[in-house]
Amino acid sequence: MTYEIIKELTTTKKDKTPDHQLGFGKRFTDHMFSMDYEEGKGWHNAKITEYKPIELSPAATVLHYGQAVFEGLKAYATEAGEILLFRPDQNFKRLNRSNERLCIPAIDEEFALYALKELLQIDRDWVPTSEGTSLYIRPFIIATEPYLGVSPAKNYKFMIIMSPVGSYYAEGINPIKILVEQHYVRAVAGGTGEAKAGGNYASSLKGSELANAQGYAQTLWLDGKEHQYVEEVGSMNIFFKIAGKVITPALNGSILAGITRDSMINVLKSKNIPVEERKIAFLEIVEAANNGTLEEVFGTGTAAVISPVGYLKWSDGAIDVNNGQIGEVTQMLYDTLTGIQYGKLEDTFGWTIKL
Amino acid sequence: MTYEIIKELTTTKKDKTPDHQLGFGKRFTDHMFSMDYEEGKGWHNAKITEYKPIELSPAATVLHYGQAVFEGLKAYATEAGEILLFRPDQNFKRLNRSNERLCIPAIDEEFALYALKELLQIDRDWVPTSEGTSLYIRPFIIATEPYLGVSPAKNYKFMIIMSPVGSYYAEGINPIKILVEQHYVRAVAGGTGEAKAGGNYASSLKGSELANAQGYAQTLWLDGKEHQYVEEVGSMNIFFKIAGKVITPALNGSILAGITRDSMINVLKSKNIPVEERKIAFLEIVEAANNGTLEEVFGTGTAAVISPVGYLKWSDGAIDVNNGQIGEVTQMLYDTLTGIQYGKLEDTFGWTIKL
Known part of the structure; x- marks a missing residue:
C-alpha cells in the first residue's frame, strides 16, 4: 500500500435531500475517489476531489466496447451514530474477478478499501440516518484509451462515487x-x-x-x-x-x-x-x-x-x-x-x- | 428532416500524419458530430464542433450498464479526387436495429446520413489518398443519464467521429x-x-x-x-x-x-x-x-x-x-x-x- 491519496476537497457543499425524498442512485455526495492506470506505469494518481463530471475522449474504449466493471455496496448509520460497512472486502475481491474476465488490470484490494474509508470519512455526514436508508457506494473501472481497435485498453480509470438512498421498503415489504x-x-x-x-x-x-x-x-x-x-x-x-x-x-x-x-x-x-x-x-x-x-x-x-x-x-x-x-x-x-x-x-x- | 446542424468549426487545424504512419483508429479528424436525446424532447442539439473530449457524469449509464451501440464504415478517395461512401444507409439502418435491442431511442436515419455528409465535407481533406488507405467513420450512441438504477436511460448522446486509417494490407494480404x-x-x-x-x-x-x-x-x-x-x-x-x-x-x-x-x-x-x-x-x-x-x-x-x-x-x-x-x-x-x-x-x- 504505497499509494498516496491527493485530497482536493470542496468548500461548497451541496444541500442534502430530506431522507424521505431520497429514492435510489440519483443524488451523489460532495466528493468522489479516482485513480488512473497507464500501461507501464500501473495504477497511480489516487485522488479524492469534488464530485463532478469527468472528461473522456469520444474514442475511449468504454464508450464503444463496454470494457467496464463495477461493484455495489452500502454504508449504514447505526443508532449509536457509528457507520458500518458490510463485507466491503468481498466487493473488491469480486471487482478483481470481474477485472480478470474483462482483461482489466487488477487493483490493490486493500488500498481500495482504504481509499473507500477515506472518502467515506470525508463525506460521513452524507450517510442518511432514517429507518431503512443507507449510503450506496459504487466503485467502478472504465477503459479510457482513445483507440478504436478491439483489444484491451492501455488506460483505465477506477472511481468510487456514493449516493444516499432511501428505504427500499418505505411502504412495507410487498411481494x-x-x-x-x-x-x-x-x-x-x-x-x-x-x-x-x-x-x-x-x-x-x-x-x-x-x-x-x-x-x-x-x-x-x-x-x-x-x-x-x-x-x-x-x-x-x-x-x-x-x-x-x-x-x-x-x-x-x-x-x-x-x-x-x-x-x-x-x-x-x-x-x-x-x-x-x-x-x-x-x-x-x-x-x-x-x-x-x-x-x-x-x-x-x-x-x-x-x-x-x-x-x-x-x-x-x-x-x-x-x-x-x-x-x-x-x-x-x-x-x-x-x-x-x-x-x-x-x-x-x-x-x-x-x- | 427538420433538424438544423449548428456548426462551431475550429480554426486551429491539427497536423496530419503521413499516410504510411496512419495505423488504425488512433488519430482523429478536426471535427465531430454530436446530438443529444432527452426523454420528452427527443433528439435535438445537432452540432458539428471541434473534435474534443466530452464531459460525462461519473454516474452516466454507459459507464455502468453498457447501454451503448456503434457502427463502422469508411469513406474512400478515388483517383479522380472524389470521395465515396460505401452503403452508409445500411449502417444507420443497423444502428437502429441495435438501438431497438438496447432500448435506445431510434435516430432519424436520413438525417444521420445528411449529418455524416456535412461532417465529411468539412473534414474532406482528412480522407487519405494513398493506396489502401481510407477514412474510418464511427457513429455511436451512449446513454448519458446520471442514474444508477438498472433501466433504459432517459438521456443519450449520438456522435460521429472519424479516423484516417492506413492500408490494412501494407505488406500484402497474408492469411x-x-x-x-x-x-x-x-x-x-x-x-x-x-x-x-x-x-x-x-x-x-x-x-x-x-x-x-x-x-x-x-x-x-x-x-x-x-x-x-x-x-x-x-x-x-x-x-x-x-x-x-x-x-x-x-x-x-x-x-x-x-x-x-x-x-x-x-x-x-x-x-x-x-x-x-x-x-x-x-x-x-x-x-x-x-x-x-x-x-x-x-x-x-x-x-x-x-x-x-x-x-x-x-x-x-x-x-x-x-x-x-x-x-x-x-x-x-x-x-x-x-x-x-x-x-x-x-x-x-x-x-x-x-x-
Missing part, C-alpha cells in the same frame, strides 16, 4: 410479480455473467422493459443454453423454499456470485435451515407449486437485501406463492441481515467493518 | 492463423450478438487475448449453446469454400449482420458462384479438410474487407487451408469490393454514394 423470460437471455456460460460487467445489464434491459410493460416488476432469467434452468431474477440472485429446504442456483459461470446471496446462505446454515446450491430446472418449481410444496420465493441483492416473490408468470401458466404474502424464512433473513447491517443485532459472522 | 475458442463465448441467441453493442466486444477480449498469447491472430467463435456451430471470427463474419460452394453461417440472432458479409454474398451471386447461408457445424469443416474439399476460408468486415484464414487450430487438431495461401475466390472478392469502394470498378450494385 413482487415476476415474468419468466423465454426469449431474451441475460448471460450464458462462457460469457460475462459471473462478472459485474455492463454487457449483462445492457442485455437485460429489453426483457425487463417488456416485463414492466405487462405489469411485472422483474424478469426471471433462465439459462442461455436450454432456457430450462433458473439463473437470476432482475439483477438479483434467487432462492426457493420447497418442503422446508431452501435452494438456490449453484454458481455456474453465468450467475453473479452475490455477496447478499452468500450472506443469506450463511445465515440459513447458522439457523440450521437446510440450504442447497444446485442446478434448478424451472419445471421443478412448477411441480413444487402443483404439489403444494413451494413455500417461499425471494430475490437477494444489495439494493433491496431481499425481495419476496408473490407471483410467477410464464407462457403456460402462473404460480401464486404463499398467497402473495412474505414468507417466514424470507422475513427472518431480512430481519437478520438488516439487523447486522444497521448494528442492531450482534454480528457473529464478522461481516461488518466500523468506520 | 492469418486462428484458434477455435472452446470455453469463452462472444454471444448467445437471445443475447445482444446481432446488435453492434459493447458487451459482445467486451466479452470477446479474453478469448482474443488468450489466442494472441499463443500466436493466433483471431478467435473462431462457436455458438454459445452447444459450442458446435461456427459463428464469427474475431470481429468478422466468416465464409468457407467447400467443393466449389461458398457457405457462411445464417443470421441466427447471435451473429452480426455484416454489411461486408451481405456485399460478399451479392458479389458471389453476381458471379454465379454458389453461396449458401446456413447453420455450419465446426465438425463439417473438419470433415471437409479431411476429405480435401475445404478450399478457402475467410473473414469479412469493414476494417480488413476480407481476411483469408490459412490455419485453423482447435483442441484436437489443426487444418492447413489452401497451403496457407490466399484463395482464388477470396482474392476475387477482395479485388471486386475494394474496386467498387475506390471507384476503380463500375458499381453495378448501386452501393456507393458520392460526396
Whole structure:
C-alpha cells in the first residue's frame, strides 16, 4: 500500500435531500475517489476531489466496447451514530474477478478499501440516518484509451462515487410479480455473467422493459443454453423454499456470485435451515407449486437485501406463492441481515467493518 | 428532416500524419458530430464542433450498464479526387436495429446520413489518398443519464467521429492463423450478438487475448449453446469454400449482420458462384479438410474487407487451408469490393454514394 491519496476537497457543499425524498442512485455526495492506470506505469494518481463530471475522449474504449466493471455496496448509520460497512472486502475481491474476465488490470484490494474509508470519512455526514436508508457506494473501472481497435485498453480509470438512498421498503415489504423470460437471455456460460460487467445489464434491459410493460416488476432469467434452468431474477440472485429446504442456483459461470446471496446462505446454515446450491430446472418449481410444496420465493441483492416473490408468470401458466404474502424464512433473513447491517443485532459472522 | 446542424468549426487545424504512419483508429479528424436525446424532447442539439473530449457524469449509464451501440464504415478517395461512401444507409439502418435491442431511442436515419455528409465535407481533406488507405467513420450512441438504477436511460448522446486509417494490407494480404475458442463465448441467441453493442466486444477480449498469447491472430467463435456451430471470427463474419460452394453461417440472432458479409454474398451471386447461408457445424469443416474439399476460408468486415484464414487450430487438431495461401475466390472478392469502394470498378450494385 504505497499509494498516496491527493485530497482536493470542496468548500461548497451541496444541500442534502430530506431522507424521505431520497429514492435510489440519483443524488451523489460532495466528493468522489479516482485513480488512473497507464500501461507501464500501473495504477497511480489516487485522488479524492469534488464530485463532478469527468472528461473522456469520444474514442475511449468504454464508450464503444463496454470494457467496464463495477461493484455495489452500502454504508449504514447505526443508532449509536457509528457507520458500518458490510463485507466491503468481498466487493473488491469480486471487482478483481470481474477485472480478470474483462482483461482489466487488477487493483490493490486493500488500498481500495482504504481509499473507500477515506472518502467515506470525508463525506460521513452524507450517510442518511432514517429507518431503512443507507449510503450506496459504487466503485467502478472504465477503459479510457482513445483507440478504436478491439483489444484491451492501455488506460483505465477506477472511481468510487456514493449516493444516499432511501428505504427500499418505505411502504412495507410487498411481494413482487415476476415474468419468466423465454426469449431474451441475460448471460450464458462462457460469457460475462459471473462478472459485474455492463454487457449483462445492457442485455437485460429489453426483457425487463417488456416485463414492466405487462405489469411485472422483474424478469426471471433462465439459462442461455436450454432456457430450462433458473439463473437470476432482475439483477438479483434467487432462492426457493420447497418442503422446508431452501435452494438456490449453484454458481455456474453465468450467475453473479452475490455477496447478499452468500450472506443469506450463511445465515440459513447458522439457523440450521437446510440450504442447497444446485442446478434448478424451472419445471421443478412448477411441480413444487402443483404439489403444494413451494413455500417461499425471494430475490437477494444489495439494493433491496431481499425481495419476496408473490407471483410467477410464464407462457403456460402462473404460480401464486404463499398467497402473495412474505414468507417466514424470507422475513427472518431480512430481519437478520438488516439487523447486522444497521448494528442492531450482534454480528457473529464478522461481516461488518466500523468506520 | 427538420433538424438544423449548428456548426462551431475550429480554426486551429491539427497536423496530419503521413499516410504510411496512419495505423488504425488512433488519430482523429478536426471535427465531430454530436446530438443529444432527452426523454420528452427527443433528439435535438445537432452540432458539428471541434473534435474534443466530452464531459460525462461519473454516474452516466454507459459507464455502468453498457447501454451503448456503434457502427463502422469508411469513406474512400478515388483517383479522380472524389470521395465515396460505401452503403452508409445500411449502417444507420443497423444502428437502429441495435438501438431497438438496447432500448435506445431510434435516430432519424436520413438525417444521420445528411449529418455524416456535412461532417465529411468539412473534414474532406482528412480522407487519405494513398493506396489502401481510407477514412474510418464511427457513429455511436451512449446513454448519458446520471442514474444508477438498472433501466433504459432517459438521456443519450449520438456522435460521429472519424479516423484516417492506413492500408490494412501494407505488406500484402497474408492469411492469418486462428484458434477455435472452446470455453469463452462472444454471444448467445437471445443475447445482444446481432446488435453492434459493447458487451459482445467486451466479452470477446479474453478469448482474443488468450489466442494472441499463443500466436493466433483471431478467435473462431462457436455458438454459445452447444459450442458446435461456427459463428464469427474475431470481429468478422466468416465464409468457407467447400467443393466449389461458398457457405457462411445464417443470421441466427447471435451473429452480426455484416454489411461486408451481405456485399460478399451479392458479389458471389453476381458471379454465379454458389453461396449458401446456413447453420455450419465446426465438425463439417473438419470433415471437409479431411476429405480435401475445404478450399478457402475467410473473414469479412469493414476494417480488413476480407481476411483469408490459412490455419485453423482447435483442441484436437489443426487444418492447413489452401497451403496457407490466399484463395482464388477470396482474392476475387477482395479485388471486386475494394474496386467498387475506390471507384476503380463500375458499381453495378448501386452501393456507393458520392460526396
